[in-house]
Amino acid sequence: VNTCGFIESAKQESIENILEFVTLKKEGRIKVICVTGCLAERYQEEMAKEIPEADVILGIGSNEEICDAIEKALAGEKVRRFGPKEALPLEGDRIVSNLPFFAYLKIAEGCDNRCTYCAIPMIRGRYRSREMDKIVAEAQHLANHGVTELNVVAQDTTRYGVDLYGKPMLPELLRRLARIENLHWIRVLYTYPDLITDELLDVMAQEEKVVKYLDIPLQHCDKQVLKEMNRRGDRESLTALMEKIRAKVPGIILRTTLITGFPGETEEQFETLCQFVQQIKFERLGCFPYSAEEGTPAGEREDQIDPEVRQRRADIIMELQMGIMEAHNQKLVGSDLEVVVEGYDRYASSYFGRSAADAPDIDGKIFFVSKKKLAVGQYLPVHVDDVLDYDLIGSAL
Known part of the structure; x- marks a missing residue:
């Protein structure tokens, strides 16, 4: 669980996610709980005391040790490591964990x-x-x-x-x-x-x-x-x-x-x-x-x-x-936008995606119909037909 310790709501969400994994561990569905990120760094002693089910707790300066730490946890050890927080992000090949595009x-x-x-x-x-x-x-x-x-x-x-x-x-x-x-x-x-x-x-x-x-x-x-x-x-x-x-x-x-x-x-x-x-x-x-x-x-x-x-x-x-x-x-109704496909909503029977004007996760989307089958990550022109709150409604060209 990669946690956030920035504001209260984010901290609470991180704790709730950890506790969900605690339940899964008690049910035998997972073997090891590893907690990383800002919450682990900020509350080192409290985390170990309040959530003893966490097998591995790593500070932000110890991410490179995660594989070794998990191996030790699988062998029955409790691992607590906190390297210098001045460490830079790890270098090397990335694995993209969100939409692939x-x-x-x-x-x-x-x-x-x-x-x-x-x-x-x-x-x-x-x-x-x-x-x-x-x-x-x-x-x-x-x-x-x-x-x-x-x-x-x-x-x-x-x-x-x-x-x-x-x-x-x-x-x-x-x-x-x-x-x-x-x-x-x-x-x-x-x-x-x-x-x-x-x-x-x-x-x-x-x-x-x-x-x-x-x-x-x-x-x-x-x-x-x-x-x-x-x-x-x-x-x-x-x-x-x-x-x-x-x-x-x-x-x-x-x-x-x-x-x-x-x-x-x-x-x-x-x-x-x-x-x-x-x-x-x-x-x-x-x-x-x-x-x-x-x-x-x-x-x-x-x-x-x-x-x-x-x-x-x-x-x-x-x-x-x-x-x-x-x-x-x-003002966008009637215009054409370049859109990247993010997925298909079967309940709305429409594709959805974003234009360059919208960042992932934080901005709106455009929901649109298409006569052709589309792939996630595909870019195409979409005609804007209507508005729905922060989102747009359209049709593929």
């Missing part, structure tokens, strides 16, 4: 931004870029084995290369990835607004394989709230940045993530956030109520907002976004 490409580990609400630097350490040649080699391997869509990820993709090469190197990396044969879409996720450069935007405008989609988690727009989050900017500077991006990369899809109910957030500051959302009209947006994380400066503050207020504010933002999304999607 897309993959996430991690380009760095850790984070240097030190946002006051976030435990990631505490769990995963300082920002460490992977060597560019190794990233490109991994991407080439994935492309050779059927992957046509790469989603570039890190805690902060725009900081890539600063530690290794002395300057941001994401634009150069994207240019090299775009030269790989068989790759069709390259998408950039988790950018940081301060490091979105003209060079990066030029690459997105010029390179056909780099999709016109940019994920920029802004978290808030109020200057004081951002300052208390240890983030820079304000409504005016962020508005100017969004306008600049849209001017330099026409037709780009902007995605952001927001937090409501950060400690001390006033109704006036929340109203500023609502106005910002209505003004910018992000094509994609996720909003989450603030989660107080132990060990973080924000989590220790005494001016915590009532959880119900946090959730209510998040619901208001998402209601605003629903209207923005519906208006955006209505």
